[in-house]
Amino acid sequence: MAFISAGYNPDKPMEGRISDIGPRKFDEFYPPVIARNKGKWLYHEIVEPGILMHKAESGEEVYTVRCGGARLVSVTHVREICDIADKFSGGFVRFTTRNNIEFMVESKDEALKLKAELNSRKFAAGSHKFPVGGTGAGITNIVHTQGWVHCHTPATDASGTVKVVMDEVFAEFGAHNMPAPLRISMACCLNMCGAVHCSDIAILGYHRKPPLIDHEYLDNLCEIPLAVAACPTGAIRPSKTEINGKTVNSVAIKNERCMFCGNCYTMCPSLPLSDKEGDGLVIMAGGKISNRISNPKFSKVVVAFIPNEPPRWPTLAKVVRQIVDAYAKDARKYERLGDWAERIGWERFFEKCDLEFTEHLIDDFRDPAYYTWRQTTNFKW
Amino acid sequence: MAKHKTPLLDQLESGPWPSFVSDIKQEAEHRHANPDGIEYQIPVDVCDDLLGLLEMSYEDGETHWKHGGIVGVFGYGGGVIGRYCDQPQKFPGVAHFHTVRVAQPAGKYYSTEYLRKLMDLWDFRGSGLTNMHGATGDLVWLGTTTPQLEEIFWTLTHDLNTDLGGSGSNLRTPASCLGQSRCEYACYDTQSLNYAMTLEYQDELHRPAFPYKFKFKFDGCPNGCVASIARSDFSVIGTWKDDIKIDHDAVMGYVKGEFAPNAGAHSGRDWGKFDIEKEVVALCPTGCMSWDGSKLSIDNKECYRCMHCINTMPRALHIGDERGASIFVGAKAPILDGAQMGSLLVPFVPVEDPYDEVKEVVENLWDWWMEEGKNRERIGETIRRMSFQKMLEVTGIKADPRHVQEPRTNPYIFWKEEDVTGGWERDINEFRKRHQR
Amino acid sequence: MAIDMSTAKQQVVDFCNSKSKTKFYFNDFLKVFPDEKARDVKKVLTALVQEEVLEFWSSGSTTMYGLKGAGKQAHSEGED
Numbered sequence A: 001m002a003f004i005s006a007g008y009n010p011d012k013p014m015e016g017r018i019s020d021i022g023p024r025k026f027d028e029f030y031p032p033v034i035a036r037n038k039g040k041w042l043y044h045e046i047v048e049p050g051i052l053m054h055k056a057e058s059g060e061e062v063y064t065v066r067c068g069g070a071r072l073v074s075v076t077h078v079r080e081i082c083d084i085a086d087k088f089s090g091g092f093v094r095f096t097t098r099n100n101i102e103f104m105v106e107s108k109d110e111a112l113k114l115k116a117e118l119n120s121r122k123f124a125a126g127s128h129k130f131p132v133g134g135t136g137a138g139i140t141n142i143v144h145t146q147g148w149v150h151c152h153t154p155a156t157d158a159s160g161t162v163k164v165v166m167d168e169v170f171a172e173f174g175a176h177n178m179p180a181p182l183r184i185s186m187a188c189c190l191n192m193c194g195a196v197h198c199s200d201i202a203i204l205g206y207h208r209k210p211p212l213i214d215h216e217y218l219d220n221l222c223e224i225p226l227a228v229a230a231c232p233t234g235a236i237r238p239s240k241t242e243i244n245g246k247t248v249n250s251v252a253i254k255n256e257r258c259m260f261c262g263n264c265y266t267m268c269p270s271l272p273l274s275d276k277e278g279d280g281l282v283i284m285a286g287g288k289i290s291n292r293i294s295n296p297k298f299s300k301v302v303v304a305f306i307p308n309e310p311p312r313w314p315t316l317a318k319v320v321r322q323i324v325d326a327y328a329k330d331a332r333k334y335e336r337l338g339d340w341a342e343r344i345g346w347e348r349f350f351e352k353c354d355l356e357f358t359e360h361l362i363d364d365f366r367d368p369a370y371y372t373w374r375q376t377t378n379f380k381w
Numbered sequence B: 001m002a003k004h005k006t007p008l009l010d011q012l013e014s015g016p017w018p019s020f021v022s023d024i025k026q027e028a029e030h031r032h033a034n035p036d037g038i039e040y041q042i043p044v045d046v047c048d049d050l051l052g053l054l055e056m057s058y059e060d061g062e063t064h065w066k067h068g069g070i071v072g073v074f075g076y077g078g079g080v081i082g083r084y085c086d087q088p089q090k091f092p093g094v095a096h097f098h099t100v101r102v103a104q105p106a107g108k109y110y111s112t113e114y115l116r117k118l119m120d121l122w123d124f125r126g127s128g129l130t131n132m133h134g135a136t137g138d139l140v141w142l143g144t145t146t147p148q149l150e151e152i153f154w155t156l157t158h159d160l161n162t163d164l165g166g167s168g169s170n171l172r173t174p175a176s177c178l179g180q181s182r183c184e185y186a187c188y189d190t191q192s193l194n195y196a197m198t199l200e201y202q203d204e205l206h207r208p209a210f211p212y213k214f215k216f217k218f219d220g221c222p223n224g225c226v227a228s229i230a231r232s233d234f235s236v237i238g239t240w241k242d243d244i245k246i247d248h249d250a251v252m253g254y255v256k257g258e259f260a261p262n263a264g265a266h267s268g269r270d271w272g273k274f275d276i277e278k279e280v281v282a283l284c285p286t287g288c289m290s291w292d293g294s295k296l297s298i299d300n301k302e303c304y305r306c307m308h309c310i311n312t313m314p315r316a317l318h319i320g321d322e323r324g325a326s327i328f329v330g331a332k333a334p335i336l337d338g339a340q341m342g343s344l345l346v347p348f349v350p351v352e353d354p355y356d357e358v359k360e361v362v363e364n365l366w367d368w369w370m371e372e373g374k375n376r377e378r379i380g381e382t383i384r385r386m387s388f389q390k391m392l393e394v395t396g397i398k399a400d401p402r403h404v405q406e407p408r409t410n411p412y413i414f415w416k417e418e419d420v421t422g423g424w425e426r427d428i429n430e431f432r433k434r435h436q437r
Numbered sequence C: 001m002a003i004d005m006s007t008a009k010q011q012v013v014d015f016c017n018s019k020s021k022t023k024f025y026f027n028d029f030l031k032v033f034p035d036e037k038a039r040d041v042k043k044v045l046t047a048l049v050q051e052e053v054l055e056f057w058s059s060g061s062t063t064m065y066g067l068k069g070a071g072k073q074a075h076s077e078g079e080d
Helices: A033-037 A075-088 A108-118 A159-168 A215-221 A224-230 A263-267 A314-330 A336-342 A345-351 A366-374 B007-012 B020-033 B046-060 B114-126 B146-159 B190-200 B202-204 B248-255 B276-281 B308-312 B356-372 B379-386 B390-396 B428-434 C005-018 C026-030 C038-052
Strands: A042-048 A051-058 A059-069 A072-074 A091-097 A101-105 A184-187 A201-206 A236-242 A246-253 A280-283 A300-307 B099-102 B110-111 B129-132 B139-142 B217-220 B233-241 B290-291 B294-296 B323-329 B341-351 C056-060 C063-067
Touching: A033 A059, A051 A108, A059 A108, A059 B202, A072 A075, A072 B020, A075 A091, A075 A101, A075 A108, A075 B020, A075 B129, A091 B114, A101 A108, A108 B114, A159 A184, A159 A201, A159 A314, A159 B007, A159 B020, A201 A314, A201 B428, A215 A224, A215 A236, A215 A246, A224 A236, A224 A246, A224 A263, A246 B341, A280 A314, A280 A336, A300 A314, A300 A345, A314 A336, A314 A345, B007 B020, B007 B046, B020 B046, B046 C005, B099 B146, B110 B114, B114 B146, B190 B202, B190 B217, B190 B233, B190 B356, B233 B356, B248 B276, B276 B290, B276 B294, B276 B308, B323 B356, B323 B379, B341 B356, B341 B390, B356 B379, B356 B390, B356 C026, C005 C026, C005 C038, C026 C038, C026 C063, C038 C056
Parallel strands: A184 A201, B217 B233
Antiparallel strands: A042 A051, A051 A059, A059 A101, A072 B129, A091 A101, A091 B110, A201 A280, A236 A246, A280 A300, B099 B139, B129 B139, B233 B323, B290 B294, B323 B341, C056 C063
């Protein structure tokens, strides 16, 4: 493994340096039919789950075959996507915001062939590589974060929980049998680098124990003022403590003020907060982004805690299934999950989803809490 | 033969949904077989060690990654995130496993030629594992060592004409929906605005000078497919001012059942015959539509463009022609004061190259936030702390009833001295002439 | 900006040396130059980064500035 330089000279970092050029320009990568008809699309139709047809003023049609995939993909997998695109869609491919893959072709025949091809490809152990679906009133791919694969503050794994939930709702991914689109998202801690706060169903990793303090090493590994400043609730202060008869500089944490965000651990590796028993999942529901019919809205906490149960998180899968089934059975056509819950009332939501309402679900965090309590006689038995 | 036993992760290879475990294993095998004779620049068994470390997390229920760091490419304060594992002896392949964020083309279209070159570079100098794409929109490359960072950047900029994305207290990599390239709802060219803003603000993207992160997202219409109103500090959502265009023949097509409603989105269930009265007119949130049995009418002045009727009958109804966008400011995830959505600042802005009207709003906001924002305070929090009125003042925008859902329910107005006739300076002796002590 | 670049650079370095911590938010430097615009202060910091006097530290979500090589973390990861 000899080091091979691309041309960079560490002694003269500015020599030959190119910077601030930004991304490649988007229109270099338009399939020809897209380039010809941009801005002149008339309407679209979902031919069948996973296949969209867009019709242009020119009369031309583009058929898009959409398939799902893990967000975490290898170069080998991406090269396979390229092989498929070279064979079927003129060497062009597109990714969606929700980690789906789209191939665009110019006839329905080609689209159907491509769909069959994509659905036939499997990993060695049997899971699909490119399941076609993710359109219309169904459940599309889950947007998510890194989790245990690559993050320092997660309270759970992202790829694993997503795999489990998508396995559970796989039939709904490839079908149009929901009352309206149902969007699931996943973030592995409350920092939510994947902002999940406006999703029909949100899965959120959550810590419940304040950080441990590694007094013996803290002053060697961390800058105490930075650890103190990192805490959003001001729960950390500098302190001295005795270790093996020696007084050392460290910090003290007011545990009751900790909101379990992990920001201190980001600045100071001597304040770890991951914990097998403490960490788990929060389920939120009823949020949306679209302005259609009703305004965008936040997701609400409907399950305060589900323990981490790797590798298959059975309780998580079961809770998602309960919510999806109750919604699918009871909601009206075009009604998003949150609109359904508001129409029937949240007291009815818990009943229909067979979820227990606990005191944790009553807001007590700062100002907005009051506005979520009930100030009316209009409630149901 | 796998380097580490992974009995827990192996259970994630079953089930129909694509298994990331199977894919990482596939990549591990590929690296060992090395059919193309690549001189891998980071350990060959990096994928094995990642699986081993992840298996350990699955056993422990705890992460094994640590904090960020100083790594990055020279002169940039973003684009690379340092990552170190806390079991480097057991898993040396991932001891140093830094993330690289690569700027994606707006709308995420690729030619396979370009995509293959990107993959070749990451195969050669990194773990061969990616995210297509990260939550903000970048291509995310998971795991390489420090000496590779400048080399990757060199090849990206010299050979692939591609830059790094944003991270840290920077402008983050902007993202847009695919817009007019393949959508009849797009009210402006989202990809073009995205590209123009990305190029204009390269300095803000690479060199941190903000209190915290700042995200741009560009949605072409109120359906909001890139979630800009929830996920971006500065959200631009396409809209229009004139009338929805109606093709009355096509409306009849839907009524007669010739076309599937909502473009066929509900095809998996029998919802009964399409009922325009119930499914369109009655669901219109403003009640601005009517159907007399043969003709659909819209009182456009009362429409607030929620998209429901257009989504339901895309062949018959089309967005208006006087197009532009609304700008919403301040969305963020929950830390610290709870989640926020973007609040409407500019009801209508024309969106035309060179986009000066949009840029002016951004720059006014930045100047204010850079001066007044506290460390790690998103602009949405600055607005809450300093008031919506202050944001109107710094952007020179006049208050408008569209700015609020409803007027305030308390009368505690912080009047300014200049707003009050005669000012606040008064003479107590004059007062005493009228009132005894 | 009102003061010249080399004086400003020295002030930044002096400020960093005067504190017990080694990493600073951008805003911390605005207090060193109360009369200057944030964009002008940024130019000073950018120049110091180019000259390899300052370097960035990033958690991924936030970025800080510090004197090159200062602090405890780089050493602990063998990255210095």
